[in-house]
Amino acid sequence: MRASLIQIRVDEQESVDSRRRRAASLVREQAGADLVVLPELWTTGAFAYEQFAVEAEPLEGPTYEAMAKAASDAGVWLHAGSIPERSAPDSGSAASTLYNTSLIFSPSGELAATYRKIHRFGFDEGEAVLMGAGDRPVTVRLPETTVGVATCYDLRFPELFRSLVDAGAETLVIPAGWPERRRSHWTLLARARAVENQAYVLACGTAGTHAGVPQAGHSIVVDPWGEVLAEAGPEEEVLTVDFDPAKVATTREQFPALKDRVLGLERPRR
Numbered sequence: 285m286r287a288s289l290i291q292i293r294v295d296e297q298e299s300v301d302s303r304r305r306r307a308a309s310l311v312r313e314q315a316g317a318d319l320v321v322l323p324e325l326w327t328t329g330a331f332a333y334e335q336f337a338v339e340a341e342p343l344e345g346p347t348y349e350a351m352a353k354a355a356s357d358a359g360v361w362l363h364a365g366s367i368p369e370r371s372a373p374d375s376g377s378a379a380s381t382l383y384n385t386s387l388i389f390s391p392s393g394e395l396a397a398t399y400r401k402i403h404r405f406g407f408d409e410g411e412a413v414l415m416g417a418g419d420r421p422v423t424v425r426l427p428e429t430t431v432g433v434a435t436c437y438d439l440r441f442p443e444l445f446r447s448l449v450d451a452g453a454e455t456l457v458i459p460a461g462w463p464e465r466r467r468s469h470w471t472l473l474a475r476a477r478a479v480e481n482q483a484y485v486l487a488c489g490t491a492g493t494h495a496g497v498p499q500a501g502h503s504i505v506v507d508p509w510g511e512v513l514a515e516a517g518p519e520e521e522v523l524t525v526d527f528d529p530a531k532v533a534t535t536r537e538q539f540p541a542l543k544d545r546v547l548g549l550e551r552p553r554r
């Protein structure tokens with residue numbers, strides 16, 4: 285199986301429209317890949333908090349349109365990263381809510397799944413107060429593998445990944461806008477999630493600097509044994525890797541640690 289991770293540059297020098305066109309064209313260039321991945325909030329930048337409401341889109345907005353077409357033109361499964369989604373107001377409320385929502389398209393350009401980021405970053409600021417939280421882990425069946433999705437800060441929460449594995453995930457796809465300041469956590473956690481879940485990890489970040497936050501880049505693909513198959517540098521690039529989805533089953537058979545899980549442990553006694 286061939287995956288291409290598009291580590292696109294996100295900065296204020298380029299308009300959102302221009303970046304959207306460029307992303308679509310980069311996706312088209314990946315014809316021949318099975319799966320293409322874009323990062324988190326690549327229209328605005330994950331740290332450009334003031335732009336979230338300005339650039340928020342309905343689910344089927346301009347990014348959806350451009351990515352659905354790019355996926356079908358290239359004939360690839362496309363995890364189109366995430367958008368600031370403006371949901372329709374709930375009944376009885378005048379206010380709409382923003383979500384950090386991932387869009388996954390099939391090779392015919394159909395929407396196969398959406399995922400609203402569960403763990404919002406910022407503690408009491410930024411995304412944590414500007415966006416609503418998702419509450420539903422999501423997996424998507426591709427012909428060769430079952431993909432479990434998570435977004436950026438989610439990477440720090442192993443219990444989400446366990447729920448994805450329990451739902452059958454073999455390949456964990458994680459779009460992100462991870463900052464350079466914590467790059468060591470990014471690569472360490474990507475490998476940890478791969479080793480503990482005996483799954484492939486495809487983690488796609490952004491390049492560039494937006495809202496004064498230099499991005500780590502260093503998109504990474506890790507195999508179920510924790511070996512790094514490919515790692516990008518800090519600048520914009522497409523990281524392409526071939527991997528064997530069957531290795532998940534063989535790793536889990538040959539080193540069956542997942543079978544030794546003890547569930548429902550009591551709280552420690554004081």
Ligand SMILES: NC(=O)CCC(=O)C(=O)O
Nearest residue numbers: 330405436437461463466
């Ligand atoms: N956009 C994010 O979720 C950033 C996460 C981050 O910076 C961190 O976990 O560290």
